[in-house]
């Protein structure tokens with residue numbers, strides 16, 4: 112009989128099949144763990160990363176030529192990896208990079224054996240350790256969302272509920288001489304940027320001269336936002352905006368000190384432009400206070416201020432329910448955190464503006480690649496699962 116398996120050949124064949132079956136089951140088990148099952152955190156690593164800037168970055172809160180980030184890598188037992196970035200800016204976020212690094216390294220053992228999907232529990236652990244360290248919390252949070260969306264095999268913006276991968280960003284003109292600011296503004300417009308955010312708040316007379324020169328340089332069609340970074344008081348704000356009449360200022364961001372919500376309401380009732388809150392709103396609680404006070408029309412959400420995407424969504428929900436819109440802003444972040452911000456902006460319809468230009472201030476764009484491509488002022492997110500950002504973490 113031709114279809115009869117000879118006994119001498121049958122046993123080895125069966126053994127081979129059995130081994131093959133066991134191997135397949137092992138692979139299947141690993142795949143189930145990786146893509147459908149638990150995502151138990153195996154390790155949380157953090158490294159300090161020195162980030163040189165293209166030049167001197169000056170705003171009303173200070174000048175800098177270099178910043179320091181903490182790059183975070185979280186790995187799960189099933190083999191998934193998430194990348195995060197903490198970019199502290201001490202005048203706003205409190206802790207510096209050294210303290211941020213220490214916070215994450217101290218936190219790491221407490222996160223082991225948590226599931227990466229337990230965002231609420233992990234944020235509770237972080238908040239119980241300290242009310243501050245928002246940048247450190249953001250870095251951990253971004254890495255967790257990278258893991259969750261990778262597991263879901265979706266780009267993060269789609270994991271968060273979005274459908275359009277494109278985000279329009281403004282570009283920031285930092286404080287300098289009138290000639291330099293006007294030249295930079297013109298250059299950015301020539302590169303395709305249609306919205307300029309002009310930094311102000313050191314000297315109101317000079318701010319006025321800067322705005323006039325920039326408008327002259329870029330023509331009438333470019334939108335101008337102004338950000339005084341808490342540098343003015345109520346009278347100065349009203350004086351400056353009166354003098355800037357006709358210059359086409361479309362939004363005014365945080366003219367007064369962060370604590371002065373009553374003053375922001377006073378100004379808001381007397382100007383025609385929407386008033387944006389930045390340093391006044393770090394947390395969902397701050398957002399609620401601002402809403403109750405009537406202190407602004409727009410909230411600038413920054414992942415480094417609020418502690419990441421989990422809290423950012425809460426701030427946006429409070430704003431949306433109260434009839435305020437949101438912007439996603441940034442620090443001088445690498446492509447890791449900028450990409451996370453862009454995914455957030457792409458995902459939530461109430462986030463109507465984006466200020467995601469920080470990576471352009473960084474020399475050679477720093478350690479991270481990918482995430483999005485930029486065409487003029489449009490950031491187009493990729494189709495890879497997760498953030499879609501690549502970093503050679505071991506080489507940092």
Ligand SMILES: [Mg+2]
Pocket residue numbers: 338340364365389390411
């Ligand atoms: Mg601002």
